[in-house]
Amino acid sequence: MxxxxxxxxxxxxxxxxxxxxxxxxxxxxxxxxxxxxxxxxxxxxxxxxxxxxxxxxxxxxxxxxxxxxxxxxxxxxxxxxxxxxxxxxxKKLASQNPAKHIQAPKQSRTLPKTLDVDQVSGLLDTPADSMLEIRDLAIFELFYSSGLRLSELAALNLSDLSLTNKTLRVQHGKGGKQRDLPIGDKAIHAIEKWRRHRPESADPALFLSKRGTRLGQRSIQLRLERWCRKIGLPEHVHPHMLRHSFASHLLEASQDIRAVQELLGHSNLSTTQIYTHLDFQHLAEIYDQAHPRARKKVR
CATH class of the missing domain: 1.10.150 (DNA polymerase; domain 1)
Incomplete structure (x- = not known):
């Protein structure tokens, strides 16, 4: 061109x-x-x-x-x-929008993979052996506690957290939207522990590399993979899986899809509704295991 x-x-x-x-x-x-x-x-x-x-x-x-x-x-x-x-x-540099009515090919909607509560407990309750692992556990706790996207967590600054009020502020979520989120007690404890070990730095980032600079998204992914290998978790776990697990477990316990939508920062309820399918899948498994006639063979 x-x-x-x-x-x-x-x-x-x-x-x-x-x-x-x-x-x-x-x-x-x-x-x-x-x-x-x-x-x-x-x-x-x-x-x-x-x-x-x-x-x-x-x-x-x-x-x-x-x-x-x-x-x-x-x-x-x-x-x-x-x-x-x-x-x-x-800008009057074109006379039409040729992409306006073009649709992408459809494909079946796959359900996101999640960890069950026991797997999450195993991932988060294993003690740290180093300063970097203390930092990593604070990261993983915060993913699961507040349902953050990877980009949102990596962008967090110290000033975005109010541990006294048990809240954090996502300054620039998807679509540039801002939202406030609660932080659970386990995550607060893990963050406080990390802050005691966090090196002095001019960088305002909450999570720093060992060089004292903001920890990047790819580094966070690799640290999670390394941690899962260390504790022997068989699942291939990535940060978004912790966000999915947060949403699925919260919806299962509360049945409040609107609240989950707000916490996840979804613009459309239809995006959040995929977790209702996960919830139904869980209920169906319980039904198959518990109902006296669910698996009765017909002769």
Missing amino acids: DADANSALQSFLQSLQVEKRASQHTVSSYRRDLLRLQAFCDDQQLTQWGDLQANDIRQHVAARHRHGIGSRTLQRELSSMRSFFNYLLK
Whole structure:
């Protein structure tokens, strides 16, 4: 594509960061999605964004799908394209939004994997053997206590917590939204223990690396994998699994889906409703095990 098209893309990404106050993670995702679309345009010898037609977008999405890209990812990529073309329309750099009516291929909705309560207890109750493990256990407790996303936990600063009030503030959740969350007593105890060992640093981050800098998302993932190997947990556990477990266990105990929606920071209730399927799955297992005629063989 020509220089003007590239300039329009860079201006859009800058507006996301400055005007929309999108997170760095969101801006990076948009950049990747739109650079892929730009590469497609180069292959098709399209030089201007305004040259793209709905059939071109459909062709691009279909090619991505044939390469094994899932429906959820394609939906996000289409969302990036729609936002970009809305920006171009506003700037009079395009006459239509070719992605507006394009839908991603449908795929069956898979239920998120969760840990049961005993597995969570085993993960969190094993004593730490080092300062870094004290930090790690505070991280894992906070994931399960407050249902945080990985990006939200990594972005936490010391000033975002009020241990006296047993609350924390997510400053920039998904969509740039802010929300306040409770912190459980176990997590508070683990955080207080970590703060006594936390090295002095000018970095305001709650969780620091051993170099005294903010702990990155990938490092948190790797520390959780390492901890699970150490304690012999057979499941492949990732941070989002602790968030899923938080939601599933809370919904199972409270049956209050609206409260779980608020705690998770979901914009739409339909996103939270997947946990009702998990809850039903749990009830069905109990039924099969306990009902006197549930597994009775018919002769």
